[in-house]
Amino acid sequence: MFSQTPADDLFSEGRDAFSSKLYSRAVDLFDDFISIYPDDPRADGVNYMLSVSYFYMKNYIESINAFQLFESEYSDSAYKSRVSYWLGLCYYALKDYDKAAENFLEQTDYRSESFFVSRSYLYLGESYEKAAMPEKAMEAYRNGIVAGGEEKIISQTRLKLGILYFNKGDFSSAREQFAEILNNSIDTNLVSDSQFYIGESLYYMGELKDAASKLQFYLFMNSNNKFREAAVFRLGDIYQNLGMSDEAVKYLELLLSDYPDGKYYLDGLRVLGRTWKDAGEMEKASEVYQEIISLSDDEYEIQNYYFELALMKIDSAENPAAESYLKEAVKGPDEEKVKMSLYYLGQILMDGKRNEEAVSYLYRLVELYPDSTAADDASLTITEYLQEKGDTLKLAMFIGSQINRDTAYLDYFLYVKGELDEQEGNRLEALSAYERIIDEFPDSDYLASALHRKGRILISQNKGDEALTVLDTALREADTENQRTDILVDKALLLYDMGRLEQADYAFTILLEKDIDFPRKDEILFRQGELSLEARKYNDAADFFRRSAEASVGDRSIEALFKMGRSYFYMLNFKTSERIFSDLAEKLSSTSDSKREAMKMTALSIFLQQDWSRTLQFSDLMVTSLGVYPNELRLIKLVSLLALNRRDAFRKELDALGKRNPEDVLITAAMNQIEKVDVTSTLLIFRSLIGAYPDETAGFLTTLVMTDLMYIAADSQWIEDTYQILSPLIEDNVLSIGFRQSYDMNKNKN
Numbered sequence: 001m002f003s004q005t006p007a008d009d010l011f012s013e014g015r016d017a018f019s020s021k022l023y024s025r026a027v028d029l030f031d032d033f034i035s036i037y038p039d040d041p042r043a044d045g046v047n048y049m050l051s052v053s054y055f056y057m058k059n060y061i062e063s064i065n066a067f068q069l070f071e072s073e074y075s076d077s078a079y080k081s082r083v084s085y086w087l088g089l090c091y092y093a094l095k096d097y098d099k100a101a102e103n104f105l106e107q108t109d110y111r112s113e114s115f116f117v118s119r120s121y122l123y124l125g126e127s128y129e130k131a132a133m134p135e136k137a138m139e140a141y142r143n144g145i146v147a148g149g150e151e152k153i154i155s156q157t158r159l160k161l162g163i164l165y166f167n168k169g170d171f172s173s174a175r176e177q178f179a180e181i182l183n184n185s186i187d188t189n190l191v192s193d194s195q196f197y198i199g200e201s202l203y204y205m206g207e208l209k210d211a212a213s214k215l216q217f218y219l220f221m222n223s224n225n226k227f228r229e230a231a232v233f234r235l236g237d238i239y240q241n242l243g244m245s246d247e248a249v250k251y252l253e254l255l256l257s258d259y260p261d262g263k264y265y266l267d268g269l270r271v272l273g274r275t276w277k278d279a280g281e282m283e284k285a286s287e288v289y290q291e292i293i294s295l296s297d298d299e300y301e302i303q304n305y306y307f308e309l310a311l312m313k314i315d316s317a318e319n320p321a322a323e324s325y326l327k328e329a330v331k332g333p334d335e336e337k338v339k340m341s342l343y344y345l346g347q348i349l350m351d352g353k354r355n356e357e358a359v360s361y362l363y364r365l366v367e368l369y370p371d372s373t374a375a376d377d378a379s380l381t382i383t384e385y386l387q388e389k390g391d392t393l394k395l396a397m398f399i400g401s402q403i404n405r406d407t408a409y410l411d412y413f414l415y416v417k418g419e420l421d422e423q424e425g426n427r428l429e430a431l432s433a434y435e436r437i438i439d440e441f442p443d444s445d446y447l448a449s450a451l452h453r454k455g456r457i458l459i460s461q462n463k464g465d466e467a468l469t470v471l472d473t474a475l476r477e478a479d480t481e482n483q484r485t486d487i488l489v490d491k492a493l494l495l496y497d498m499g500r501l502e503q504a505d506y507a508f509t510i511l512l513e514k515d516i517d518f519p520r521k522d523e524i525l526f527r528q529g530e531l532s533l534e535a536r537k538y539n540d541a542a543d544f545f546r547r548s549a550e551a552s553v554g555d556r557s558i559e560a561l562f563k564m565g566r567s568y569f570y571m572l573n574f575k576t577s578e579r580i581f582s583d584l585a586e587k588l589s590s591t592s593d594s595k596r597e598a599m600k601m602t603a604l605s606i607f608l609q610q611d612w613s614r615t616l617q618f619s620d621l622m623v624t625s626l627g628v629y630p631n632e633l634r635l636i637k638l639v640s641l642l643a644l645n646r647r648d649a650f651r652k653e654l655d656a657l658g659k660r661n662p663e664d665v666l667i668t669a670a671m672n673q674i675e676k677v678d679v680t681s682t683l684l685i686f687r688s689l690i691g692a693y694p695d696e697t698a699g700f701l702t703t704l705v706m707t708d709l710m711y712i713a714a715d716s717q718w719i720e721d722t723y724q725i726l727s728p729l730i731e732d733n734v735l736s737i738g739f740r741q742s743y744d745m746n747k748n749k750n
Contacts, residue, residue: 342374548560
């Protein structure tokens with residue numbers, strides 16, 4: 001037995017204070033020991049504990065100095081292999097992560113110190129994380145796991161590594177690390193955290209049902225764990241994604257009630273808003289969105305929710321509310337939302353007939369974002385508005401600005417420009433616009449229309465052959481039956497005007513076979529009637545003119561009715577021609593030339609039915625109504641008087657005729673010879689009379705009067721002589737039809 005020396009007492013007291021975590025007391029005792037017994041074999045251990053005591057007292061600078069002094073004075077000490085670990089902790093505490101990492105890395109070389117090696121890998125990884133070097137941190141954690149050590153430290157290292165995998169987006173690797181902790185660790189906190197992160201990893205891997213199961217188990221086992229708020233939020237989010245709105249609402253409302261000041265409160269509102277919207281609960285969604293707007297300090301988010309609120313109100317036809325929200329959204333920083341807000345503002349204001357205000361927003365959209373799709377759509381609305389308003393000046397200016405920008409609808413704006421130029425009479429400018437469409441936009445929806453309009457301009461320039469080529473191309477490019485019909489109408493009328501009557505007739509036939517209404521159908525029917533009249537197909541002509549009259553109004557209708565009446569007149573269907581001309585005469589103004597013509601033709605139709613008394617009555621009515629007495633009426637009146645054997649009236653009327661023009665002289669001379677039954681003189685006079693009447697109707701009348709006089713004279717030789725003389729004069733003429741029929745009829749009667 002031997003007594004304890006004072007050095008032993010001092011050492012024991014210092015060690016006991018150190019073990020009891022009385023680090024300040026330990027430091028004093030260790031300082032005394034080193035001062036009194038600097039050569040004591042235990043001095044290195046005392047210096048080591050002194051340096052560690054400074055660390056635990058959070059006097060990191062003193063600790064570093066002490067450890068560095070220890071390294072220089074006790075280079076052979078067994079404790080030297082632990083110094084790097086403590087220096088690493090000191091530098092970590094001082095946030096000098098580079099030096100911390102340097103010391104922890106050095107510590108890992110002392111493999112025999114497994115306690116410190118495993119911890120050094122853990123803290124090395126944490127130092128790299130703090131220094132924003134996640135890849136190095138992951139490498140340190142992986143090396144620590146391989147190096148082994150205490151199960152708790154390894155599990156902590158796995159948790160750190162798993163979280164880094166998780167943050168990197170490698171959720172499968174993260175899940176593997178967390179699963180290892182569940183299988184091997186007995187630390188409830190580590191197990192709890194791993195359960196949460198497995199649920200989160202499954203969520204991001206898209207395995208939503210498994211994620212929900214893990215998180216529900218996590219909540220059941222860890223009702224007050226640090227991740228409870230996050231887990232409740234995630235479950236609400238998962239069920240919202242799965243379309244299970246009731247479950248989603250349950251968890252989200254739990255989150256909002258239990259954590260009103262929590263980290264996930266605003267996120268919970270966002271998901272709850274989506275849940276209500278997906279469930280069709282727009283009012284509830286609207287309330288949530290408004291709360292988000294009141295809580296968020298993110299200008300982009302606030303703008304987005306104003307925009308979402310506006311869309312919901314548009315869908316529910318609450319345009320005033322939508323307008324209000326859109327005007328807020330327009331103020332936000334997201335240009336895409338600004339563009340769409342301006343566009344929707346324009347549309348809903350247009351719907352509300354607030355066109356001027358609507359156009360102001362659309363103009364703003366086009367000016368601010370000229371290269372956007374929204375600007376293209378807005379420009380169409382502006383164009384339609386200006387067209388409807390009839391403001392051609394503003395429209396022309398706007399169209400000009402659109403043509404100068406890169407727009408998806410350039411072909412359309414060129415087409416509108418062409419239309420405007422045509423309206424202003426600038427056909428060359430219009431032609432240039434149409435030709436640009438033709439040259440630059442071979443797949444344009446307006447190609448056929450541009451070709452059609454070019455063809456019309458060429459027609460106006462009397463370039464018929466070139467116009468036909470263009471119209472044929474337009475027909476091939478036309479997409480709709482209506483468009484093809486419109487183009488064919490112009491082509492058919494052009495062929496008619498160019499004298500290509502067979503081709504025109506074929507085109508007219510194709511158009512009229514459609515049995516549909518189309519622009520200028522009345523004109524097509526009229527021209528087809530003229531072709532039929534020219535071909536002496538009087539029945540067809542009458543039908544075409546009838547249909548043209550029914551399809552038209554105004555002068556065209558009147559002209560068609562006249563032509564229809566003449567067709568029946570040339571068919572010798574005088575009753576029908578009388579009815580048509582008589583109806584026309586009633587409709588027309590008493591002062592018009594057309595009324596006089598209609599009445600004259602009515603009188604002629606009655607006369608040629610050999611109704612002498614009614615002929616006289618109608619002739620007198622025409623004189624009374626119009627105050628005029630055409631020579632044709634004088635002639636048929638004279639004939640009618642002769643037919644009724646009213647010789648005195650005949651002589652009186654003939655004397656009143658006078659000698660005002662060559663025709664009157666000829667008529668007077670003819671009638672004098674007729675009364676005397678001087679065949680030769682009468683025929684010579686009538687031959688001159690036919691030449692004096694270039695009008696077909698007058699010539700026709702003269703011929704028929706002459707043949708009726710044959711009957712009146714009751715002289716078969718006169719009939720034959722008259723036929724022989726007049727036939728050459730009217731050969732191959734519509735007059736020959738009536739003349740031949742009258743000749744045959746009167747010859748048979750005699």
